Amino acid sequence: MSNSFDVQRTNNETRLTLRGSLDINSAPVLSEEIDRIIAAKPPKVVVDLAPLDLIDSSGVAALVKLYKGIRNASAEITMVGARDQPLAIFKLLRMDKVFNL
Amino acid sequence: MVVRRACALSREPGVWLCLVPMAAPIRLTVPGTLRYRPIAVRVVAEAARLVSASVRADPKDQLVLDVRDPFDTAVVSAFMEIFNNIAIHAYQRREGGLIELSITPADRELVIELRDNGRPFDLDVVEPLPADLDDDSLPEGGMGIHIAKTMLDEMTYEPGPPNLWRLCKRLSTQPVATGAGRS
Numbered sequence: 001m002s003n004s005f006d007v008q009r010t011n012n013e014t015r016l017t018l019r020g021s022l023d024i025n026s027a028p029v030l031s032e033e034i035d036r037i038i039a040a041k042p043p044k045v046v047v048d049l050a051p052l053d054l055i056d057s058s059g060v061a062a063l064v065k066l067y068k069g070i071r072n073a074s075a076e077i078t079m080v081g082a083r084d085q086p087l088a089i090f091k092l093l094r095m096d097k098v099f100n101l
Numbered sequence: 102m103v104v105r106r107a108c109a110l111s112r113e114p115g116v117w118l119c120l121v122p123m124a125a126p127i128r129l130t131v132p133g134t135l136r137y138r139p140i141a142v143r144v145v146a147e148a149a150r151l152v153s154a155s156v157r158a159d160p161k162d163q164l165v166l167d168v169r170d171p172f173d174t175a176v177v178s179a180f181m182e183i184f185n186n187i188a189i190h191a192y193q194r195r196e197g198g199l200i201e202l203s204i205t206p207a208d209r210e211l212v213i214e215l216r217d218n219g220r221p222f223d224l225d226v227v228e229p230l231p232a233d234l235d236d237d238s239l240p241e242g243g244m245g246i247h248i249a250k251t252m253l254d255e256m257t258y259e260p261g262p263p264n265l266w267r268l269c270k271r272l273s274t275q276p277v278a279t280g281a282g283r284s
Contacts, residue, residue: 021166023138023181024135024138025135025138054166054168054181056178056181056182056185056248057185057242057244057245057248060244061240061241061242064239064240064241065241067236067239068236068239084168084169084174085177085178088174088178089178089248092247092251092252093230093234093240093244093247093248094230094234095239097234098235098236098239
């Protein structure tokens with residue numbers, strides 16, 4: 001199970017791409033990166049979930065933290081590409097509507 | 102070893118008693134820490150595939166963890182949350198405890214039992230999700246049991262020792278209400 005993410009920053013946008021499994025083992029590392037993203041106060045954040053295969057409640061919690069942090073700063077956040085198991089989890093939790101997936 | 106069980110009995114003429122093979126339980130004992138979670142998840146995913154008969158995205162790659170089928174998705178999602186619960190709440194993230202797994206694939210269902218000797222869990226402390234979700238009410242925790250319970254057909258918990266979680270998922274003839282496909 002690979003756990004990875006990468007962040008690409010431009011002047012207008014920060015793009016976070018999640019890969020493999022975002023779970024209780026990998027979420028703490030991502031959460032540290034999320035703190036850095038929020039602290040940088042980007043005008044727009046795009047979270048690319050297309051390469052993400054699995055997520056658990058810890059992974060969802062990390063994304064909720066990012067979502068709230070960016071929205072509280074009156075910035076824009078978009079989540080794209082959710083599929084299969086991660087999309088099923090967001091639908092089950094009824095977060096697909098909030099995240100506009 | 103293959104155990105046989107009766108799955109249906111009809112009194113109508115010309116209809117035979119149906120005997121369906123039920124595999125013997127797969128037993129696995131792992132240390133009750135998150136370090137061993139991926140091993141257990143992989144075993145459960147493959148057991149789910151025995152029941153769902155789901156096809157891999159790449160049939161040549163038998164080693165990849167491929168969870169796309171709705172049945173596999175439900176089983177793996179629920180199992181991950183219960184394993185997390187045991188490692189965090191029962192064993193308090195400490196080493197030394199064990200999780201005993203018994204995984205029984207049958208014709209149209211999968212039963213998973215998890216036994217641990219950690220602290221008992223109080224299911225009553227789990228709060229339901231907010232009725233109306235918006236930016237302010239998005240939960241940042243307490244979702245695991247809700248995910249497991251909703252994904253499964255049956256989930257029971259008996260405080261021990263040993264504590265016993267019993268998870269059951271049946272194949273449905275109706276489409277499972279999970280999000281297959283890309284958004």
